[in-house]
Amino acid sequence: MRNPRILILDRSFELLGQVGEVAEELRPRPEVVSCDRIDQVGELLCDGEPFDVLVAGPSLGDQAGLARLQVIHDDLPGMSIVLAFSHRPHAHLRDLVRTGALDLLQLPVHHKQLRESLERAIEVSASLRAAVPVTLAAPAPEWPSLVAQPRALGQVFTVASATGGCGKTFMATNLAYFLAHHSGKRVCVVDLDLQFGEVSTALRLKPRYTIYDALQREDDDAADLADHFEEYLVGHETGVQVLAAPKDPSEADRVSPPDVTKVIDAARKHFDYVVVDTPSALTEIVLAAFESSERLFVMATLDLPSVRNLGVFLNTLEKLKVPTDNIRLVLNKAESDVGIEVGQVEKLFPQGFEAVLPYAKEVSRSINLGMPVLASSPGAEVSRSMVPTMATLLPAEARSRIALPAPPSHGQRLFQRLFHRPQPSIS
Numbered sequence: 001m002r003n004p005r006i007l008i009l010d011r012s013f014e015l016l017g018q019v020g021e022v023a024e025e026l027r028p029r030p031e032v033v034s035c036d037r038i039d040q041v042g043e044l045l046c047d048g049e050p051f052d053v054l055v056a057g058p059s060l061g062d063q064a065g066l067a068r069l070q071v072i073h074d075d076l077p078g079m080s081i082v083l084a085f086s087h088r089p090h091a092h093l094r095d096l097v098r099t100g101a102l103d104l105l106q107l108p109v110h111h112k113q114l115r116e117s118l119e120r121a122i123e124v125s126a127s128l129r130a131a132v133p134v135t136l137a138a139p140a141p142e143w144p145s146l147v148a149q150p151r152a153l154g155q156v157f158t159v160a161s162a163t164g165g166c167g168k169t170f171m172a173t174n175l176a177y178f179l180a181h182h183s184g185k186r187v188c189v190v191d192l193d194l195q196f197g198e199v200s201t202a203l204r205l206k207p208r209y210t211i212y213d214a215l216q217r218e219d220d221d222a223a224d225l226a227d228h229f230e231e232y233l234v235g236h237e238t239g240v241q242v243l244a245a246p247k248d249p250s251e252a253d254r255v256s257p258p259d260v261t262k263v264i265d266a267a268r269k270h271f272d273y274v275v276v277d278t279p280s281a282l283t284e285i286v287l288a289a290f291e292s293s294e295r296l297f298v299m300a301t302l303d304l305p306s307v308r309n310l311g312v313f314l315n316t317l318e319k320l321k322v323p324t325d326n327i328r329l330v331l332n333k334a335e336s337d338v339g340i341e342v343g344q345v346e347k348l349f350p351q352g353f354e355a356v357l358p359y360a361k362e363v364s365r366s367i368n369l370g371m372p373v374l375a376s377s378p379g380a381e382v383s384r385s386m387v388p389t390m391a392t393l394l395p396a397e398a399r400s401r402i403a404l405p406a407p408p409s410h411g412q413r414l415f416q417r418l419f420h421r422p423q424p425s426i427s
Helices: 013-025 038-046 063-075 093-098 111-131 168-183 222-232 249-254 257-270 284-291 304-319 342-348 361-369 381-391 396-400 410-418
Strands: 005-009 031-035 053-056 080-085 101-106 155-161 187-191 241-243 273-277 295-301 327-334 353-358
Touching: 005 013, 005 038, 013 031, 013 111, 031 038, 053 063, 053 111, 063 080, 063 093, 080 111, 101 111, 155 168, 155 257, 155 284, 155 304, 168 187, 168 273, 168 295, 168 327, 168 381, 187 257, 222 241, 222 257, 257 273, 257 284, 295 304, 304 327, 304 342, 327 342, 342 353, 353 381, 361 381
Parallel strands: 005 031, 005 053, 053 080, 080 101, 155 273, 155 295, 187 241, 187 273, 295 327, 327 353
Antiparallel strands: none
């Protein structure tokens, strides 16, 4: 009779030590093997003697980890699985059930409870193996979801402005909702306004963790952050996930440009679309976000300081050799009879504005509701004005299913010309 084999899948030395202590007391004494990387576990499970028990530690406690455990259970039903997590996973009960786990232990776990759990797991595994004999000539199982398969990295869209109050967070949250709603894919918002981030407030979320917490992991490896990234997110009812800004503004100074790159890279590995909200400044943090972005939306409002600062912002990017091909300008809170006309501003920026969004009370109402205006007031003028710009970011198939707003009628254009009053130059 061979000795049982236990595989511990986790980075925790504490869990390894505790299982090792229990194994010393069991008869026959099990062989304990540890593995700290999910991309290596396939080789361990397929090579050599089979394992009787897999103890999955806290690093498998997210949805991605549970999905990988389900793959293991489906391919090796004769191996018992025990979950040992620090806290209950943020996942549906069905996701836990699909892993086939015999037990869910709360860490730190009492010695006696761990021993009883492992003894039962070994007994169940022995019963299963006796009921379903292993064919020596059987081919080794394949691990399509377990061995790290390359997948297309998510696209990154960043929202910026040179002046505060231009509606960056408004644009970022609505863009995230639009992409999630019309593509059916996974979307994450990263709040990089590290001192005074408002994404959580705008969506009425109460995040438990922030970007600062994610970067305080003991393991400084970027791959480690990617494995655990979703543990630090908070979900909105629209399906959008959010990595919140620090709760304490003083923590902003401890986030470096390389940290920003690491966070965005981690987000791209989990999500199809990543929307980044930034502060009203051209700091190294913001520039790091720009470098990772496929599209940069720069916001301005219809007032003289914002328009002039927009020009300075674009000139600075040009001097810094930041590519401007993917920059799109958005004029927000446009209204008539404020001393500056939209047409005047458009003449100052030859590249033109991707969208001109009207001032709308629906926006304030949506923020108070914690819901993007595209969701709370889809028929409002401001909502309809955003759709054509955002639709260009979707694949052609998804874009074809969206009813784009009709262009202004001849009567509307005539009305606009009749009531357009020339204003003095602002250059």
